[in-house]
Amino acid sequence: MNSIHHFFETFITSFDLFIVGMYWTLAVTVCAFLIALVLGMFFGFLKITNIKILVWISDFYVWIVRGTPLIVQIFVLFYGLTKIILIPTFWAVTIGLAVHVGGYLSEIIRGSVSSIDKGQQEAGRSLGMTASLTMRRIILPQAFRRSIPSLGNQFIITLKDSSLASFIGMQELFGVANLEGSTNFDFMTYLLVVAVYYLVIVYVLTVFVRILENKLSVSD
Amino acid sequence: MVEQNKIIIVEKLNKYFGDLHVLKDFDMTVCESEVVVLIGASGSGKSTLLRCLNFLEIKESGTIMLDGEKIEAKTHDLNKVRERVGMVFQHFNLFPHKTVLGNVIEALLKVKKMPKEQAIKEGKELLAKVGLSDKSDVYPSKLSGGQKQRVAIARALAMKPEVMLFDEPTSALDPELVGEVLLTMKQLAKEGMTMVVVTHEMGFAREVADEVIYMHDGYIVERGTPKEIFENPLKERTQEFLSNVL
Numbered sequence: 451m452n453s454i455h456h457f458f459e460t461f462i463t464s465f466d467l468f469i470v471g472m473y474w475t476l477a478v479t480v481c482a483f484l485i486a487l488v489l490g491m492f493f494g495f496l497k498i499t500n501i502k503i504l505v506w507i508s509d510f511y512v513w514i515v516r517g518t519p520l521i522v523q524i525f526v527l528f529y530g531l532t533k534i535i536l537i538p539t540f541w542a543v544t545i546g547l548a549v550h551v552g553g554y555l556s557e558i559i560r561g562s563v564s565s566i567d568k569g570q571q572e573a574g575r576s577l578g579m580t581a582s583l584t585m586r587r588i589i590l591p592q593a594f595r596r597s598i599p600s601l602g603n604q605f606i607i608t609l610k611d612s613s614l615a616s617f618i619g620m621q622e623l624f625g626v627a628n629l630e631g632s633t634n635f636d637f638m639t640y641l642l643v644v645a646v647y648y649l650v651i652v653y654v655l656t657v658f659v660r661i662l663e664n665k666l667s668v669s670d
Numbered sequence: 671m672v673e674q675n676k677i678i679i680v681e682k683l684n685k686y687f688g689d690l691h692v693l694k695d696f697d698m699t700v701c702e703s704e705v706v707v708l709i710g711a712s713g714s715g716k717s718t719l720l721r722c723l724n725f726l727e728i729k730e731s732g733t734i735m736l737d738g739e740k741i742e743a744k745t746h747d748l749n750k751v752r753e754r755v756g757m758v759f760q761h762f763n764l765f766p767h768k769t770v771l772g773n774v775i776e777a778l779l780k781v782k783k784m785p786k787e788q789a790i791k792e793g794k795e796l797l798a799k800v801g802l803s804d805k806s807d808v809y810p811s812k813l814s815g816g817q818k819q820r821v822a823i824a825r826a827l828a829m830k831p832e833v834m835l836f837d838e839p840t841s842a843l844d845p846e847l848v849g850e851v852l853l854t855m856k857q858l859a860k861e862g863m864t865m866v867v868v869t870h871e872m873g874f875a876r877e878v879a880d881e882v883i884y885m886h887d888g889y890i891v892e893r894g895t896p897k898e899i900f901e902n903p904l905k906e907r908t909q910e911f912l913s914n915v916l
Contacts, residue, residue: 572759578777580749591767592767
């Protein structure tokens with residue numbers, strides 16, 4: 451009973467700190483994911499072109515990103531970048547995360563675009579639409595719908611992976627838990643508190659993705 | 671007979687897929703308002719021919735003339751050429767993320783850059799023509815196969831093509847839905863639309879075609895009026911094919 455009481459007390463007293471932490475977690479996640487979408491589209495499309503050198507570039511990128519731990523990528527980017535140019539921690543983390551997630555998104559985007567029936571492209575072209583117009587108006591909207599569950603999933607992974615930002619000194623959710631836990635000699639309680647924050651955010655996101663999915667699949 | 675406007679002239683058309691010689695010195699002329707029906711076993715090159723006429727496939731050699739103009743991939747903007755040649759596919763290929771009306775007016779809006787109001791007006795007229803006025807705001811997934819194909823016909827007609835190509839338009843349909851699509855096509859033929867049709871519906875060929883071409887293995891075995899082909903085929907292969915399908 452005592453420990454449950456202690457948990458809630460900690461939860462309430464640390465609320466302000468965690469809200470700030472949550473702000474940074476969400477900021478890093480959203481920024482990184484948006485940049486990752488651009489990267490993912492770019493490298494995903496390189497692969498769709500079927501031009502050898504472009505496919506190779508894309509494969510190489512995905513190979514590096516998938517083949518090394520995110521924490522290594524963030525450290526390399528952080529210490530590498532800050533040696534060359536002075537870059538705020540926030541952007542070092544965001545870019546590191548974006549490059550990482552971009553690799554996974556490129557595969558998701560490539561997969562969903564090539565999963566669209568070839569007849570769709572032919573129908574568009576047969577009406578006199580150019581290749582790029584067909585891509586924009588016919589293929590991409592369908593591919594996007596089809597990829598929503600995977601994109602949502604990847605967003606949630608990004609959110610949780612952003613906790614690694616604390617290793618280079620960023621006070622996002624996990625960073626707050628880490629700092630408060632060690633200064634108060636109460637690591638376990640703060641870890642449980644931060645777990646609740648993650649659980650709630652991920653739950654809200656999951657529901658949101660499901661609603662989006664249902665809404666858009668009506669027309670499919 | 672009055673000299674008619676030749677909409678399509680195909681001469682010595684050759685098409686390969688790798689080592690496979692799909693079309694062999696194919697010749698064909700389609701006059702205005704004429705309906706040419708291509709019959710033959712699958713793999714005989716019928717669909718490939720249609721796809722070459724619409725430049726979804728590019729020929730290796732030979733000429734394709736559209737309304738007196740020789741069309742080459744190098745010298746022509748094929749997107750512009752495709753606007754003039756309507757195509758209806760076996761599997762409809764409707765855009766599932768757009769409503770029925772949205773399907774019909776998509777190219778009017780984005781290719782012809784027609785003002786939205788006018789596009790909607792024309793789209794609705796076309797849907798009325800294929801008997802689907804009440805379905806304009808419905809998504810394709812809610813339609814039967816026959817309805818889908820009629821929407822696809824309306825979509826192709828929207829571009830006001832000079833010729834319509836039909837690639838086995840009823841092959842993917844349940845038997846009871848074939849009639850409504852054939853009826854729409856007959857209607858079009860009656861209105862003077864120039865059509866090239868690949869089909870296994872011999873009844874349609876017999877009733878509507880001006881010329882029937884029997885293809886085998888990439889070349890023309892026999893061509894003639896429906897009466898000639900169906901009642902008195904000269905070549906043994908044609909007789910064999912017809913005895914199998916009729």
